[in-house]
Structure formats: structure tokens, C-alpha cells
Amino acid sequence: MLLCSLLFQRRSRALNALGLAAIIWLLLSPRSLFAPGFQLSFAATAGILLLYPVLSRNLLPESDRLFIVLLVKPVLRVFFVSVSAFAATAPVLMYHFGELSLFGLAANLVAVSLMTVTMNAFFAGTVAFALWPPAATAVMRAAEASLWVTCRIADFGASLPWATIALPVPPVELTLVFVMFLLGLAATGKDSFKGYVSWAAPGMFAVIPLVLLVRTWTMPMETISFSLAEGDIAGIRFPGGNCWLVGAGPETRYNRPYRDAIQPWLRGTLFGRLTTVVLPQTPTNIVHDLEPILQNHDVRELVLCHEPRDPLLQEDLQGFLGEYKVRLNLLHRPTAFVPSPGCTLRVYPGEGHAGYELR
Template identity: 30%
Template sequence: MAVPLWLSARAAGWGAALIAARTDLVLWAPIAMGLGIGGYFSWPGEPGWPEVLVLVLLGTAGLAAWILAPEAGRFPSALLVLVCFGALLAVWRAHSVAAPVLTFRYYGPVEGRVIEVDRSARDKLRITLDQLVLSGVAMEKTPARVRLTLGPGPPPEPGFRVMTTAHLQPPPGPAEPGGWDFRRMAWFARLGAVGSAQAPVLVVEPPVPGDWSLAGDRLRRSLSQAMQARMEGQAGAVAAALMTGDRSGIETATNDAMRASGLYHIVSISGLHMGMLAGFVFAAVRYGLALAGSAALCWPTKKIAAVAALIAATVYLWIAGPEVATQRAYIMTAVMLAAVLFDRRALSLRTVALAAVAVMLLRPESLTEPGFQMSFAATVGLIVMLGPWTRWAQRLPARLRPVLVPVLGLALTSVVAGVATGPVAAAQFGRVSGYGLIANMLAVPVMGVAVMPAGVIAAVLAPFGLAAPALWLMEMGTRWMIFVAGHIAALDGAQGYVVQPGPAVLPLMAVGAAVAVVGRGVVRGVAVGAIVVAAGLWLAASRPALLIASGGQAVGLMTPAGRVLSKPGAEFAVAEWLQADGDASSPATAFARIGFEGPRAQRSAVWENHVVVHLSGKAGPEAVRAVCHDGAIVILAGRAGADQDVAGCTLWDLPRLNQSGAVAYDTRRQVRVTDVPGRLRLWSLRGNRF
């Protein structure tokens, strides 16, 4: 049977499009790798050898087709290879960082080397230790690293070996099924336990002479303390965070104001900081060399400036520490400067694609982090906007360009970056900054024009004792940014809250946006359709009707007035629930809502014609028999007796919750648990191999 001419023509057109797409393979590479990496992290259980073998076979077949297939088949074959490679890379990375995880609660002496000092969300100083010794714990079962929240007093410096008495526990799981899993972050950070130490921290021995592994950390702390000594109050703490990455001096009130105003990205070293620093050094060196007159015409001043900027960025990375966000920012900056050295455009989609591939090669888990998603979303958005903006700016009246171009460019940059990163921030953090555009327009230019250049100048002049004027300028700039954050955060409607989307929304939206940028024709239309579908799924998202904390400390029931709590305990889990609900209320407000009643040790509520009972305290196990009837849901923050008859109810006691993790019921009483037997991941406590 003859093939219709229209179908033959359409097939020929598709073939030609696939052949042409091979020239854009570098743009598609991070998308394909990201699909593979994302597939690994979203897999319902830890992939075993059968899944790995399938990936290897598919990748091998794709590689063969990439080499041997007709021209039209090579592009999809290459994408298949990259998807399989991304998945296998994630599998390898997850196993390569494997380290022991504490499987029990520990209280006793803890000895180790300080490798990091930071501050918790509750404004408490923390230290991270490695080279650990735990009393009574075999070395092969001792975590590679632990993180301790400290009591009052100054923290020890990185590199010092210290000893204290501490409570330790395994990294906690998600607050609810499908929620953010701290265990995964801890796994890739090789963090095997977390805890607190109220006892004094004693120095056992100073840093080992000749050990340069933590020299940058010690220099960072020294520079941070020197800056805070010269600049009083939070201005010094924010300036230290900008220049050294040490955020331990920033108070909770300042952090909250920065978040509410949409300026929190300022105090976390990212592509913005690295780009500003490298850009200032690049411009200063290039224009400085131009002063050499005719000799500068013979020098490759642009490349010399790029080398100087790369050196400055490398030193900045060494001082700021090996945090993932800092490394990611450095890679992006280094790739762009390398493009200058090879006579390529520094700001292009290809450069960003190469940077994304480099980051995923080093740390595939970065794909799941908000910083990675927001950094690349903002950068791609700005590059896409750059072409149309340049053409439009040329149409402005010549007399007004010197004024309008900077002002409108800044406003447009803030709008584009906000639009690109807004959905990610809302999905990841459940918050939307109502006046973030205004705050960024007021603060970011000061940071780029005054604060970061003054920091670089101060660093150059400090050895000669001439840094005071630059530090003064830096202090004035940081005070202005804090002033803007505080006043914007105080406005009504400064911060809005949104319901957490389902697990498919953000990946679908991200892939759709990426394909819409690099795709063409019908492919671009399908990508836009995927974004629309993701938005529809987000709008239709629903929250669990009943939530149970993993330790049984709290129960949350959704009511028309919002989620009501059985108890104000389990503060972290409860705060996560309310944030995911899009509820700005505090745990105390949620506890005060009408729903649960009864004495503290036996709280009860009615849901869907069934009783929900939360038992706690010493009398809790004995009370199970009296409430376990008529299909009640009973939560016991303890262990039920072996002789208890629980046939008349659904009982969630501590042993069962220890196995399941947090529990969620939907409106149809369908149950989801965090840890499903047979579907555990490496970072699940019962899924790791130690």
C-alpha cells in the first residue's frame, strides 16, 4: 500500500528536524541527564542490579545506534544514552558516599575534629565533626560526620579536635509522606547523626601542623570575626556572610526579614555573589590594562582579565568553603570565564548548559536542591531576555538611553529573575514574596555597585592597613540592605503562602520550561502544554486530611478553619505541615483551633464519623483498651502492651511508627506512609547497608 504524500512529507520533515537538532545536542544534554538523575531520585525504591543492568543495556544500545543509525536516528539515540548515563551516575554517586548511619539514640562522650561552624534555623550555633570517636561504638559503625547544636559560649575553630558530652540520634525522616527528606541530604553529606551538646566543648588538641585541608575554613572564620569587629551589629554579620560565607553571626530576626522581603538569597553565596565579584575583578583589570595606552592594543587584555577574575573566584571559593551552593556558583562562573579564554560568548545558553552538566557530573544530587533549580532558572531566563532587550533598548531615544537603559534594565532583570525562580521558591518553600521585586531593585544594585567591590578593595588594601574606607562603604551598603529588608518585610502582604504542589508538578514544570527554551516548532508547543498541565495540577492539589508525626508526638487534622493540632509538640514536623498547607499560622495558633478536645494525655477529635484519639504519657498504653473500638484511629506515643486487643481500631503506636515513619490519610481514609517495606532507599535508616 502506497504511503500518502502528506504523511511522507511530514516524516521527511521530522527526519530533517532530528538531523538539525544534533547541532543543539549540547543544549539538550543537561535536560536528558537531568531526566535520568531525576528518575533515580523519584524511583519508588532503591534500584537493584536488575534495574542497573537494564540501564546499562539501554545505554549500550543507544550508544550503538548513536554511532551506526541513520542520521535522523542519532539525536534520539544520543538523548537515550544521556538519560541512562544520568541515572547510572546518580546510582554510583549514592553508593560512593555511603557511610555508617547511627541506628539508635546515643548519649555520652563525643570526640572529633571540627570541620564546620554554622547556625541553625533556631538561631543556635552548630558544629560539624569528623574523625569521630563515640564511647562503646565500634569504628566500623561510627558515623563519618555528626552535627551538634551547641549551648551558650563561643564555638571552637575549624581544625581543632574537641570533646563534649552530647545526645545523638539518626537523621530524622520527612515530616509527612512525600515531604522533604533530611535523611537524603544527610546521606550525601555523609552526616550519620545529629544532636545537641549542652556541656562545655573542650579542646583536645590544636590543628595538626601542615594540615591545609581546613586552612580556608580557619581563614574564613578569622576574616569574618575581623569584619564583625570593625562593623557593629548585624551589618558586620551580613557583610561577613557576603564575603566569607560565614552566616553564623546573622540573627533569626535578620534572616526572617530577608526571607519575607525576598532578599534571603543575598546572605547565601550563590551565582549572584560569585558573578559580581568576578565581574568587578574582570572589569577592573581590563580597564586598568587599557590605561597602558598603545601597549594595551598588543595585549590580550580580555583574556588576562578573565584569568584574573578566575583566580579571584578560586580564592573566593577557598575562603567561602566547600558548600554545594558555593561550588555550583564557582563552576558556573569558571565555565563562563573559560568561554572568554576560548573566544566564545560568556553569556549563552551553551555556556549555561555546559555549567549544568559539570555540576551534575560532580554532584548529581544537586538537581534536587532549590539552589540549583533557582540559579539555573534565573540565569537561563536572563539570557533568553537579553536578545530582545538589547534590540528594544536600541529603539529608545538616544538622549534618554543613559538614564532609561540602566533603570529599565534593572527592573526587567528583577522581573525576569523573579518570574523564573518564583514557581521554584513557591513549590520548595511554600512562600511568595509580595514585594520581592521592589526589595531587590532597592538592595541588589547597592550590593553590586558598593558592597562587593568595596569588599574586594578592602581585601587588597588590608595588608597595608588601608582598608578602613572600603570597609566603611561596605558597612553603609549592608546597613541599607538590612534597612530595606526590615521595612519591606513589615508591609502588609509582604509574604504570601501557597499550598505545596504534588510530586509531579515541579519536575513537569521544569522540564517543560527547559524544553520550551531549547526546542523548536511542535516540540516547543508540547513543552508549553506541559507547563500548563503542571499549573493545573498545582491548582488542583489537595492536602492530607490527617497527618501523624513519625514519633507520635503530634497529630494534625484538616478542618475548614485550617489544620488543628492535637498537641503543640514536634515543632519541626508541625511547622512543615502548616507550611505545606499554605498556612501562615504558628503551631500555637493551630493548636488553639477547635477540633481536638480532652485532657493533655488523651486528646480526641471526630473525623468522617470516626474518632481520632491521641494518647501520650505513662497512662497512654493502659488507655488503648478503652478507646479502641468502632473503627477509631488511635495514635499512641509509646508502646502498646502485647496483650492489648486492637481489633476494633487502627493503632499507630511507637514501634509501628518507627517502621512506617510519618503517616498521612486522605479524605477517603486511604493511608500513605513514609517508609514502605520493600521500597526503602539507601538513606532510609532501614535501607542503608551499615
């Protein structure tokens, strides 16, 4: 659309171009609509187009001092681009990955400039290759070096414990409130910006805890089953947020039940707290299978129908549970648990025929 506008000497509109690009993309690949890459790309671009002009128009200092013009304003412009993309992609990141990168806001101050160098060098190298290939090599080396530094910055951010925060999938109500806030912000003018932020931002932050509280305590009990080749795993979420896990699949290189099934389910339970793990059958590699669960959740109790036969494995399990301060509840007869009114979990111990029943 941009090239056509130049050809016909018409003014191009970035949002129209973005919409046209999305339509063409979806016509060629309709399934991309549900892909994180498509959603993140277009959300970030839309956020920059809608929010950056508002932020730069209202928050950039108006001073003409040389220090402000040469240093402060360029840095703030890059920061506003980062904030705009971050705000627009936050709901998508929380839904698909359950994480928000705080380090990215600061890293983008350098990464955006480096990517500008990378892209310009890449296009210059492409043109130079057609004219004089030796010159293209030098230009592409510059693009490679810039991209290498960008990747090292990303690796450094990933190694920091505070670089990302884990969050549950946000309720639909909160996502709508946040999107409406951003759209309202994008529509503000020079005179209405401060007034809108002064009442809309506190209102949005007041709604968030209220919605979370209501959703947490009114959500009914939920049970879900994950079918695995080695058996089934049941997840139970009780009113109030406590969760139980019945069974734990073997963690292998090609089979990751925690990463692929259990963790996404817990993220979708809105602050679900995994407090108890029940194992009707004792896995051969019980410590290895439980490790990702105990590392990421404050499990208080492990219910076993029988201990491992190997004395060394028993000792290893005791030390492992002690490290995470998990209480071991060893069953010797059929036991009924009532974690919540209206829900009864019966566990039947026994060598080779242990099982459970949920009512």
C-alpha cells in the first residue's frame, strides 16, 4: 500500500496498510490468526502506530536545550516505542506464554537501535551484492555483528531472575478493560491526555483486583483429565483456588507432561495453587518426575499408596521432599479425601492395582 501511494501520489495511512497486510496474510494462511507470531507482530505494530504518537506528543520535553535535543529526546522516543509495543502485546504474551518481560523495556533502548543498523545494513548489502559483491561482504559483516550483539543482550536478559514475571491467563473482562483503556488513550488529544490518564488509569487498576477476587471465589470446581500413554493424570481445582493433581506422568526427553499439559492448565485456573499431589502408582523415577512440579509450585503434601521398594530410592525421596518441605502421606488402606464440600476423592492403595475414584 505504501508503494502504491507513492506511485499514485496519494498519502499513505499506516493503519490501513497494516489492516490490508493482515487481510492478505490471512487469505494466504487463515490458521495464522491463532498463531502467537501473527498476533504478536500485528499487535506490536498496531500499538506503536496508535500509542507512540500520543506518548511522544504529550510526554516529550519541549525544551530546546542541546542536551535535551541530542540525548534525552532520542532515548525517550525509543523508550516510548518499546512501551507502546509492550502494552499492546501484553495480553497476547500472558495468554500464550504466561510471562511478561520487564527487562525488554530497558533492553529495547539498545536493541531497537541495533536492529535499525542490522536492517539498514542488510538492505544495503543486498543492493551492493548486485553492484559489487566484495562490498556486500563488508556490509553484511556489519549486519551480522549488530545482530550478534542484539542476541547477546537477549541472552543476558533471559539469565536474570527478575527479567520476566509469570502471570496466569487474564480473564476476558480484564483483557477488554485493558484494551478499552489503550484505545481511549490512543484517541486522546493534547488537551485531554492528562485528564484521561488521571481518571481512567486509577479506574482500571481499581477494577483489576475486584474482578480477580470475584472470579477466584465464584469459579466452580473444575476437573480435567490428561490422557498419556502410561496412564491418566487428573487435575482438580476447588473453589478458592487450591488445586490437586492425581498422578504424574514420566518426564522424558520426548514426553513432558508437566510442560505440555499440567502447567498450561494451572496457568488457566487464575492463580490456582497446586497444594497436593496424589500418586496411586509410585513411578520408578519418582524424584525425576516430581522435580518440575515441586520446583514451580508450593506443594504441601504428597500422597503415596506405597513407598519405592529400593531403600536408596526411599532415602532419595525423603531427602527430596525435605528439601521442598513437602509432607509425605503414606496410605495403607483405602482413604477418602474431602478437599471441598461436594467433592470426594477415594484412593485405593495396593501393589499393582492401586487407583482412585473422584465423586
